[in-house]
Structure formats: C-alpha cells, structure tokens
Amino acid sequence: MSEDTSADSSRAGTRAAEPREETAKDPRREKADAGEAGRDSGDDKAAPEPKKDDRPAEPEPRTDAEQHDGPVSEKDALRSLVEGGGHADAERTEALRAGALADEIARRLNADASGTRIGTLALFNETVSFGGGFHTGGTRTGGPRPGGVSVLTMDAAEITDHTELFVAPEDYGEALDALSERRVLVLTGAPGSGREAVAVNLLEEALAMGGDGAGCRRLLTPATVLEAGWEPPVKHSGYVAALDDGSPVVEKFTSALLSGHSHGTAQWAALVATLRASGCYLVLTGGHDLEVLATGPGGDHVARHPLAPVDPLAVVERRVLGHGGSADAYADLHALLERTGAATALREQPAARNAARLASVIRADGDVAAAVAQLRDPSEQVRAWFNRYRAPDAVAFALASAVLEECGYLTVADAAVALRAALAEPELAPPDLRFGDRLGYEQQWIRLDVPAEGGFGAPRVRFRNALLGQVILAYAWNLLDGRRDAVLDWLRRLLSHRDLEVRARASVAAGVLALADPHYAVHRFLTAWAGSTSWPLRQAAATALGVAGSRPETAEAVWELLHRWAGGDASAYQRRLAGTAANAVGGLLGRTAPEKAVAVLRSALDREDDWGTLPSVAWGGVHLVHQGQTRAVLDAYLEWSEPQDLSPMVVKALSAFVFAVSEPYQEPVLDSADERGHARVPGVPVLLSELPLHRDRLTELWARALARKPVQDSALDALHEWIDDYADKSPGSLDAIGTLLVAVARRPGRHRERLTWWLEKWARDREKPSAGAGRLLRTLERAR
Numbered sequence: 001m002s003e004d005t006s007a008d009s010s011r012a013g014t015r016a017a018e019p020r021e022e023t024a025k026d027p028r029r030e031k032a033d034a035g036e037a038g039r040d041s042g043d044d045k046a047a048p049e050p051k052k053d054d055r056p057a058e059p060e061p062r063t064d065a066e067q068h069d070g071p072v073s074e075k076d077a078l079r080s081l082v083e084g085g086g087h088a089d090a091e092r093t094e095a096l097r098a099g100a101l102a103d104e105i106a107r108r109l110n111a112d113a114s115g116t117r118i119g120t121l122a123l124f125n126e127t128v129s130f131g132g133g134f135h136t137g138g139t140r141t142g143g144p145r146p147g148g149v150s151v152l153t154m155d156a157a158e159i160t161d162h163t164e165l166f167v168a169p170e171d172y173g174e175a176l177d178a179l180s181e182r183r184v185l186v187l188t189g190a191p192g193s194g195r196e197a198v199a200v201n202l203l204e205e206a207l208a209m210g211g212d213g214a215g216c217r218r219l220l221t222p223a224t225v226l227e228a229g230w231e232p233p234v235k236h237s238g239y240v241a242a243l244d245d246g247s248p249v250v251e252k253f254t255s256a257l258l259s260g261h262s263h264g265t266a267q268w269a270a271l272v273a274t275l276r277a278s279g280c281y282l283v284l285t286g287g288h289d290l291e292v293l294a295t296g297p298g299g300d301h302v303a304r305h306p307l308a309p310v311d312p313l314a315v316v317e318r319r320v321l322g323h324g325g326s327a328d329a330y331a332d333l334h335a336l337l338e339r340t341g342a343a344t345a346l347r348e349q350p351a352a353r354n355a356a357r358l359a360s361v362i363r364a365d366g367d368v369a370a371a372v373a374q375l376r377d378p379s380e381q382v383r384a385w386f387n388r389y390r391a392p393d394a395v396a397f398a399l400a401s402a403v404l405e406e407c408g409y410l411t412v413a414d415a416a417v418a419l420r421a422a423l424a425e426p427e428l429a430p431p432d433l434r435f436g437d438r439l440g441y442e443q444q445w446i447r448l449d450v451p452a453e454g455g456f457g458a459p460r461v462r463f464r465n466a467l468l469g470q471v472i473l474a475y476a477w478n479l480l481d482g483r484r485d486a487v488l489d490w491l492r493r494l495l496s497h498r499d500l501e502v503r504a505r506a507s508v509a510a511g512v513l514a515l516a517d518p519h520y521a522v523h524r525f526l527t528a529w530a531g532s533t534s535w536p537l538r539q540a541a542a543t544a545l546g547v548a549g550s551r552p553e554t555a556e557a558v559w560e561l562l563h564r565w566a567g568g569d570a571s572a573y574q575r576r577l578a579g580t581a582a583n584a585v586g587g588l589l590g591r592t593a594p595e596k597a598v599a600v601l602r603s604a605l606d607r608e609d610d611w612g613t614l615p616s617v618a619w620g621g622v623h624l625v626h627q628g629q630t631r632a633v634l635d636a637y638l639e640w641s642e643p644q645d646l647s648p649m650v651v652k653a654l655s656a657f658v659f660a661v662s663e664p665y666q667e668p669v670l671d672s673a674d675e676r677g678h679a680r681v682p683g684v685p686v687l688l689s690e691l692p693l694h695r696d697r698l699t700e701l702w703a704r705a706l707a708r709k710p711v712q713d714s715a716l717d718a719l720h721e722w723i724d725d726y727a728d729k730s731p732g733s734l735d736a737i738g739t740l741l742v743a744v745a746r747r748p749g750r751h752r753e754r755l756t757w758w759l760e761k762w763a764r765d766r767e768k769p770s771a772g773a774g775r776l777l778r779t780l781e782r783a784r
Contacts, residue, residue, distance in 0.1 A: 071570045074651070077611030078710060081618055081659055094500060096619070097666075098536070102504035102543040103587040106511060106550065150221040151233050154200070159216060162200040165318045167352075169198060170308040178303035180206050183275040184268070185283045186294040189307030190440050194315075194352035196240065198307060199283040203238025206281045216240060222284065223252040226267040236279040243286035245441055246391065250289050257293060265298035272301050287441035312346040312355035313337070319359035333362075340368040345375045348464040351444065378471040381445060386475060394442050396420035397435045399476055399487065401446055401461050402469035403494065403509040407501060408458035409436065409448060415494065415502070422486035470512050477513045488513075488525060495540045507540040511547020518554050522561060530565065530580035531573045538580045545580075546588035558589070559596055566603035570610045578604040579616030586623025594632035597624055602640065605652050614652055618659040625660055625686050633660070634697040641704055654711040657701050661687045662718045664726070681730045688722055691736040699743045703751060706744070720762055723772040734772055738779040745780055756780060 179185040179202050187202075189195045200216055207213025214237040222241035224230055232239065243250040257267055275282055284290060294304050316337070321329055337343040342358055354375060361371045374380065389395065400416035413435050420433065439446055445468050448459040463469055476487060491513075494506035510529075514521035521544075529541035549558030565581040568574030582604045590597030597620075605617045624633050637660075640653035665686045681689045691698060705715035727734040741759075745752035756777065763774035 071607075071610035072575075072612030074609075074611050074648070074710075077614040078655060078714075081615050081655060082714065094536075096539065098500050098504040098507065099539045099543050099583070099587060100623075100666075101501060102507040103546060105505060106508045106543070106547045106588055107591075150219065150224060151239075152218040152220060154216045154218065159200060159204065162197045163204060165322065166197060166201050167310055167314050167318050168201070169194075169310045171305070172198070172202075175303075175305040176202055176205055178305060179203075179281055179283065180209060182301070182303040183272050183281055184302040185281075186290060186299075186302055186304045187283050187285045187307055188287060188291040188294075188304070189285070190287065190309075190351065190444050191244065192351035192353035192444070193307055194310060194356075195285040195307060196242065197352070199240040199285050200238075202283060203240060203281055207236070207238050210236075210279065212236065213238065218242075219282075221252075222249060223256040225271055225282065226253070226256040228270075230271075231274065232278045232280045237281075239280060239282045241282070241284050243284055243290045245287040245289045245438075246389070250286060254289070254293060257296075265301075268298035268301040288438045309350060310352050312350045312352060313343070315352050315355035316342075316346070316359045316362070319356060320362050336362070336368065341372045341376070342368060345372045349375060349381075349444075376465065378465055378467045379475075381465070381468065382471045382475045385445070386479070389442050392420045392423035393433060393435070394438070395476070395480075395483075396423055397443060398446075398472055401443070401463065402472040402476075403491065404461065404502060404505050405463055405469045406460055407499075407505065409461055410458055411499060411502060412461045415490075418493070419486070419490045422490055423483055473509055473512045474516055478516055492525075492537075495536050496534075503536060503540070504543075507543035508547055510540060511544035511550075514544055514548035515551060515554060518548050518557050521548065527577075531576045533576070538576065539583065542580050542584035543587060545584045549584075550588045550592070555589075555593075559593075559600075562589075562600050563603055566600045570607065570612070575610075575612045578613045582613065582616040582620035583623075586620040586627070590620075590624045590629060591627040594624060594629040597629070598632055598636040602636065605640070605656070606649055608648060611648070611652065614655060617652075618656040621656050622660050622663045626665060626680075630686065630690055630694055631697070634694055634701065637701055638697060641701070644704060644708075646708075651708065651711060654701070654705045654708055655714070658705050658711055658714045658718050661685055661698075661702075662714075662721065665689070684726045684730045684733075685722070688726055688733055688737075689730045691733070691740060695736075695740065695743070699740055702740065703744045703747055706751065706754065707749070716758060719758075720770075720773075723762070723776065724768075724770050727772055734775065737772075738776050741776060741780060742783040745783070752780070 175185065175187070175198070185199075185202065187195055187199055189198075203216050204213075207215075214234050216238040217234065217240075219225065219239050219241035222243060225241075241249075243253055271282070284294075291304070291306070293299070294302060317325070317330065317333065320333055334343075337346075346355060346358070358368070358371060358375070361368055385398070386395075389398075396419040397412070397416040400412050400419055404412045404415055413433075416435060417431075417433060420431070424431075435443075436448070439448065445464055447462055447464055449462055450459045451457045477484060480487070491506055491509060495503055495510075497503050497506070510521075510525070514526060526541050526544060529537045529544075532538055532541075545558055545562070549555045562581040562584055565574075565577040568578055581600055585597035585600045601617050601620050604613045604620075607613060621633050621637075624630075634657075637653050637657045641650045641657075643650055663685060664683050665680045666682065680686050687694070687698060702715070702719075705711050706719075722737055723734070727737060741755055745755055759773045759777040759780065762770040763777055
C-alpha cells in the first residue's frame with residue numbers, strides 16, 4: 001500500500017468516526033511553515049481554531065462599528081466582512097447597486113460632454129450674450145406701444161417675409177376653412193413654432209377669398225375685443241393677437257373673458273358677430289393657457305386649431321433655395337447642414353424659428369458653424385428659459401426632469417409635485433397639476449419617448465440635448481438663491497426613494513451641483529452625507545464626489561478631500577468618512593486614476609489596531625476590479641502583505657484579497673472586454689475569469705492567503721467555491737485553477753501537502769463529492 005493510500009485510509013476512518021467534524025491532522029489548522037514563501041510567517045503563534053462543538057450555540061451579537069467610538073477589533077471586522085459584507089445586508093447591497101448604476105449614468109454624462117461647449121456652466125455671469133436658441137416672446141406681446149396705440153399695421157415687407165417662402169404645416173387647409181367659417185380662430189402651438197407666420201398666411205388667404213381686403217394688423221391689447229361695443233378699427237381686415245402663456249396680455253384677456261355675467265359665452269358670440277358684420281377675421285395665437293380658455297364656456301363659437309410642428313429641414317430648404325432648386329443644390333445644402341452640425345441642432349431644437357435663423361445665416365454666407373454652436377449651447381437655452389418661466393410648476397418639472405431624465409413620466413411627475421410643494425405657498429387642497437399638458441409649450445426641450453408600437457411601458461422623459469439636464473441643475477443651484485434649500489432638501493428625500501434608479505440619478509445630480517463650487521458643496525451637504533449612519537446617504541456622497549472629481553478642474557480638490565477623510569481617527573464618525581472615501585475611489589475616480597485610488601484605500605486601511613474600515617476598503621477593491629483596474633489592486637495587495645507576518649496590515653490586505661476573489665461580478669457596472677478580449681462573466685468572480693491574465697500575481701497572493709491565519713480559513717472556503725460553484729460557469733476556469741494550484745504547490749513549504757489534503761477531502765465528501773476537486777487532485781499529483 002502506498003503512502004498516499006495509507007493516508008487515505010486514516011482520513012476515511014476519522015471521517016467515519018466523526019462524519020462532519022474535522023478532527024484529523026489538518027494542515028490548515030497546524031502551524032504554517034516557518035520557511036513558507038521564503039519567510040518566517042509566525043503563523044505557529046496563532047491560537048488554534050476551536051472545533052465546532054466548542055463554539056457557542058448562539059452567535060455572538062455583532063458589534064456595530066458605525067455606532068461606537070474607538071478601534072474595532074480584528075474579530076469583529078473579519079466577521080463583518082463575512083456576514084455583512086455580502087448580500088445579506090439588503091440596505092448596503094441596494095446602496096451599492098444604486099452606486100454602480102449612478103456611476104454608469106455619470107460616465108455617460110461625461111462622455112456626452114466631450115467635444116461640446118457648455119459656455120457658462122459654472123459662472124452664468126453677465127458677460128454672456130444671447131442671440132438665438134430658446135429666445136421666445138419679444139417686445140410685441142408685452143402691451144400697447146407708447147402713445148396708446150393698440151393696433152399696429154403690418155407693412156408689405158413684413159407680410160412678404162411671412163408669406164413668400166412659407167411652408168404650410170399639416171392640416172393647414174382645415175385651419176383656413178375653419179377661419180373662413182367662424183371668423184375667429186384660436187391657433188395654439190409652442191413658442192417659436194411659427195404661429196405668427198401661419199396666422200398671417202391664414203388671414204391673407206381668407207381675405208383674398210372674401211374679396212378685397214385691407215391687410216393684416218396686430219392687436220396689441222387683445223382684451224379690448226371682449227369689451228361691449230368693440231368695433232374693428234378697419235373693416236375688411238385681418239387681425240392677429242399674441243397671447244403667450246404667462247404674459248400680462250393673456251392674464252388681462254382671461255380676466256375680461258371670465259368677468260362677464262355669462263363667463264365668456266356672450267363675449268365670444270358677440271365678437272364673432274361683430275367680425276362677421278365688418279368683414280374681418282381674427283386669429284388668436286398662444287399656448288396652453290389660450291387653449292384652456294377656448295375650451296371653456298362659449299368656446300364652441302370659435303374655431304380651434306392646434307398647430308402641427310413643421311419640418312425644420314423643409315423651412316431651411318425653402319428659405320435658402322426658394323420654390324425651385326436643383327437636385328445638386330439640395331444635396332449641397334444637406335451636406336452643409338450635416339458638416340456643420342446644423343442637422344443635429346435642428347433635431348434637438350426643431351422650432352421653425354431656429355430653422356429660419358440658420359437659413360438666414362446660410363443665405364448671407366455667414367459662419368454656419370458658429371451659429372450652430374450658439375444654438376446648441378445649453379447655457380443659452382437654460383438662461384433664456386429660466387428668464388421666461390419662473391412659476392413653481394414649470395421650474396419644478398424642469399428640475400425633476402434634470403435629475404431623473406430617462407425615468408418614466410409618472411416617476412418624474414411625482415418628484416416634480418413634491419418639489420413644487422416646497423417652492424409654492426401651502427395650499428388647502430392638492431393642486432390641479434397636469435405637467436404633460438404643458439410639455440409642448442413651456443418645456444420644449446423635453447420629449448416623451450413612448451414605447452414602440454405594440455410595446456408596453458410608461459413614456460420616458462428625455463431632453464433633446466444630452467447636456468441640458470446638467471446645465472439646468474447648475475443654473476438652479478447657482479442662481480435661484482431663495483430656492484437652494486428647498487432643492488437640496490428635495491434631493492435629499494429622493495436619496496431614500498424606493499426606486500433604485502431614482503436614488504442613483506439623485507446621487508449623480510448631487511455631483512453636478514458640486515461641480516460649480518466643490519468647496520461649498522463639501523461643507524454644505526457632502527460631508528454630512530458621507531458621515532451619516534445611513535448607507536444610501538453615504539453611497540450618494542461617494543457617487544457625488546465621483547462626479548465632482550471627474551472633471552480636470554475639480555479633480556485635485558476632491559482627491560485631497562478623500563485622502564483627508566481616509567486618514568481620520570478611530571471615532572465612529574471619522575471611520576464612516578473613511579469608508580465613504582474608500583467607496584468613492586471604487587467608482588468613477590478609480591477608473592481613471594487607479595494609483596491614486598489604491599493610495600486612498602491604503603490610508604483608510606492602515607490604522608494599526610483599528611479594523612473598522614476593512615469592509616469598506618475590501619468593497620472598494622472589488623469595485624476597482626470590476627472597473628477594470630485589477631492589476632493596480634493586486635499590486636497593492638502584494639505590497640501591503642509583503643512582510644508576510646502577523647502584523648495588522650498584512651492580515652487586512654490578505655482578507656481584502658480573499659473577499660475580492662469571493663465576490664461574483666454583477667451587472668451593471670461596466671460589462672466590457674479588456675484589451676486582450678477577455679470578457680467578465682456575470683455571477684463569477686472577476687479574479688477567476690481573469691486568472692490567466694494575472695496568474696503570477698494571483699499565485700503569490702493565493703499562496704500567502706492559504707498560509708496565514710486567520711485568513712487561511714476564508715481562503716480555503718473561497719477556493720472551494722471557485723472549484724464547485726464558479727468553474728462550470730466560466731469555460732476553461734478549472735484548467736486555469738489547476739495551473740494556479742500547481743504553481744502554488746511548487747513553492748517551498750507545506751503548500752502541496754495542504755492543497756492535496758483539502759482537494760482529497762472535497763473530492764471524497766460523502767454528501768457532496770466534488771468532481772472538480774478530484775480532477776485538480778489528479779492534476780496536482782501528475783505535476784510532482
């Protein structure tokens with residue numbers, strides 16, 4: 001009988017006597033070799049592991065390191081890493097998942113920002129000039145001109161400008177028929193959609209069909225048409241009046257309409273009769289407010305027509321090429337629009353006004369690229385919008401969309417309602433808010449993407465320009481001084497939302513707020529969040545710092561802060577700050593600067609006898625590995641455990657390594673292949689699927705971990721999981737493990753004896769024999 005067979009019989013007899021207790025001579029629980037890995041490990045001084053029968057019947061209560069000051073013991077930290085560092089801790093797990101999602105969102109935001117100008121994101125100062133984009137309104141709708149003039153005749157040049165190169169919108173003919181029949185047409189559409197041009201064309205055609213007309217005129221005080229006895233100043237004329245949402249003009253018109261005894265019915269009827277008697281026509285242009293008025297009492301006396309959006313490309317073509325133009329001319333124009341980015345700008349801001357402005361630049365041989373850059377600059381759009389819309393309803397929905405872009409409409413609307421409550425005076429009853437009805441009028445930069453035909457799901461809220469959300473947040477944070485506290489409190493509440501995506505996007509939004517003035521943000525809210533006992537708040541602070549530090553101009557200040565937090569004292573509060581710092585470097589920051597990230601992790605971990613930061617540092621290392629920074633993490637663990645003694649830093653580093661090899665990869669973080677084409681496998685530890693890429697480093701770390709108490713126990717458990725739980729999920733992994741174990745076994749010391757004993761034990765387990773362990777055992781024996 002061979003020596004191996006004798007050992008086999010001895011162990012089998014022991015297992016027969018005590019089926020599930022390991023009392024046989026166990027290389028794992030013996031002292032480690034003094035010369036193992038070429039060093040004196042000092043492992044022989046470690047206390048022996050008690051047998052299971054010697055352990056307390058009930059687990060000892062966990063020490064909450066977050067709640068008490070003073071150092072955390074090694075025992076408590078290692079137990080926390082095993083019990084609370086995994087997925088049993090639901091709150092922490094959800095916070096980490098939210099952070100992973102937020103990192104991906106923030107990464108896309110930074111990618112969208114590359115190559116695109118955000119002219120005044122941080123300053124929004126008075127040196128900025130505005131000439132295009134979201135300019136809406138104008139001096140014509142603000143009230144009567146000086147001198148009491150309430151009617152303004154449109155000259156021939158102005159009418160020609162509206163009619164000569166006019167592009168009729170869809171259902172234009174129906175609007176013309178309605179105006180001719182009813183005499184009053186309520187034409188509603190978004191600002192900048194060409195409402196006035198459509199109105200003038202409708203009036204000119206209606207007058208032409210009715211015989212000789214006296215031209216078109218603007219009514220500067222449209223509320224006067226509702227007064228008793230009003231007569232058109234000029235008979236057989238067409239009149240157009242602008243009642244823009246939120247303007248004093250529409251407020252006066254509403255007041256006049258609702259002040260009558262019949263609340264509008266008599267006024268509308270009298271107005272139609274007066275116009276018909278005088279051979280005149282009236283087109284009222286406006287948005288949502290006018291649409292609501294026209295659907296109220298008496299509205300059936302007038303015609304209503306919602307203006308369909310016109311193709312902005314068709315407007316450019318008509319204004320540049322006229323009614324003719326060769327095929328080559330059209331091709332050249334389209335090439336110019338694509339080359340200068342004008343086509344993209346028109347897709348983002350499809351208002352007819354913007355198309356007309358770009359066309360005028362092209363006709364004048366101007367700098368089209370400069371005009372496009374000005375049109376696409378989100379700072380100009382945001383500033384012009386906030387100058388126009390100041391009501392809590394509009395501001396609340398804009399900010400909610402900026403934070404929760406790509407979420408469902410109902411989620412965004414609920415968040416907007418909550419913010420609006422903080423921005424408005426308290427009300428006795430819930431307000432009648434219908435954000436969706438006003439999107440096309442006051443929120444033109446937002447679109448609702450509905451599922452494809454036949455699909456299921458809520459419409460998603462998205463900005464037409466990817467950068468608008470960031471700029472809206474920055475504008476509101478920096479310029480709406482009276483509302484800053486309300487915005488911050490609302491954002492803080494979103495961080496405890498039940499929807500994981502809402503929490504993630506709120507975390508990113510906090511980082512965008514911090515970009516303009518990181519120093520203020522750190523003292524205003526980030527430090528309080530980072531030191532909180534709430535995991536979601538600490539995760540939000542970590543994510544926000546990742547966003548704030550992802551820009552070159554703010555990165556250095558963020559790194560200095562994280563180093564300061566990492567090196568704090570042993571108080572519970574400072575330990576939480578260090579944990580947040582470790583969490584932060586595992587995200588966006590660590591992806592771009594892994595050397596700085598591992599330096600922060602070392603500062604957080606190297607606290608002598610205080611072990612309280614071990615779980616946070618271990619998670620930070622896992623996150624860095626998942627971000628593709630495996631080499632930097634492994635090199636750090638090798639350096640930190642180089643003494644190979646029983647010093648706290650060595651045991652902490654090897655414990656963090658074992659945690660990293662045990663933690664399976666979970667999406668979403670970054671699911672991409674590295675430069676050698678080796679893809680991560682969901683549900684499998686990254687360090688297993690990447691084993692062939694880092695074999696030498698992993699061999700050394702596995703050898704150290706398997707030879708050191710108390711890391712030895714968890715290292716063997718992790719190896720068993722690699723063999724039985726993960727190898728089958730990742731093709732080729734079992735062979736890679738075999739190569740690893742052969743390399744470990746060839747090192748000086750008792751590595752081979754230990755590995756052989758445990759592989760044999762797992763292979764011969766009575767309840768769950770491991771075929772993989774048996775195969776690896778044969779591999780090890782062949783490699784003697």
